[in-house]
Amino acid sequence: MTQVFKFGGASVRDAEAIRHLGHLLARFPERPLVVVVSAMGKTTNALEALLAAARSNAPADYRDRLEALRRDHLATVEALFGERAEPVARRVEALINELDRRHRAHAERERPFHYDQTVCFGELLSTTIVAAWLEDTGLASEWCDARELIVTDGDHQAASVDWAATAERVRSLDLADGRLRVTQGFIGATPEGNSTTLGREGSDYSAAILAHCLGAEAVTIWKDVPGLFNADPRRVDNAVQLETISYHEAIALAWHGATVIHPKTLAPLQQRAIPLTVRSFQDLEAPGSTIGEDARHDGEVPALMLCEEQTLLEIRPRDFAFMDEACQHDILGRLVAAGLHAGLIDAGATRLSLCLDSHPARLEPLVASLADDYAVTRRDGLTLVNVRHGDDALLRALGEGRDCLAERRNTDTAQRLFPASQCPATWHLPD
């Protein structure tokens, strides 16, 4: 039965990483296998900066950034293929030239559309190089354009999948020839053929979409950590790996800020009972963490999720009216229209508090719109701490010596908002 593997930017960041990817895949001879790949390293950020240069009318900056993208990708091709580089280098050159052409063609369009026509090239470039490298190493591979598989609406930068149309396209893939398929994460296209993106870090979700439509046996997401932990192991010095957890628990962890998995990834897998394993691409012997139907180990240890660079908005009706449902509906409607997610929402009699990512391009218009009709106070530079399955003692210990600016708690999740200046660089989960 079909397997889907997903490799993120870190696992294809340079020639050495791509070579390692080839060795890894050579250990998995079973077919069918669909391999979903993100853009190399931080290419998506570089493409966002390219777009910003173009849209702020900085042609020299734009040109420098385009040439840096060309140089970096060609250097990878050169390092991988050496004397055999020419045909792949030509394809990379063609993609960079196409990126330049497309960008110019769409420069007058609204930003989200322009964004998607530009930023999709990160994944097109990485998969072109990876597919060619795998073929070169003797692994029969075929490059597939995800824009011909994943059909979405035209909500650019946050496109929604048309599941029926996508399933039909994916079903038409003939995977029986024993060739591995390499395709892009993060991107899709409208029925008219315009490129779309699924939201930043959306390649995990792409793997889940394809697995769902293929009725795959399993999905493996290869990461730079051994698995899913009860806290980010880079930020919490005593984080422990969760070997088995349920879809439901993993969805909650991802929703509350476990950035190791894109939050949308799990629902399409849960619907088809397809297990997801998070494994280390560095340590191939490590068993990883499996997310599936087995809920026996959920909540055995408390989990801590940190959301940084947060802003707290406290919104009050100017006439001291109640923060009733109509008011909340109005405010949350504006939040949705701004494309923002509130990690914490708390209503009082005459106040609604929202804790949001401090994403200036989206936050500023929202604050301006709210300030037209409400009294708004704002505080930046905050850290939201989300705890699952924590008891009173743990919550008290986590809050010690810090001002709690907002909080919420239900049966399994507690949230506390602290000034980032009072938070440590490395956290420790109290015993």
Ligand SMILES: Nc1ncnc2c1ncn2[C@@H]1O[C@H](COP(=O)(O)OP(=O)(O)O)[C@@H](O)[C@H]1O
């Ligand atoms: N609960 C968690 N368990 C494991 N890793 C986590 C967790 N929360 C955050 N992370 C972070 O997620 C990172 C891997 O995700 P990401 O960088 O998005 O991978 P990729 O770009 O390869 O998809 C790890 O390096 C780790 O710092």
Ligand SMILES: N[C@@H](CC(=O)OP(=O)(O)O)C(=O)O
């Ligand atoms: N390249 C896209 C999509 C993605 O998911 O990347 P990664 O798998 O490296 O997080 C991004 O950076 O947003």
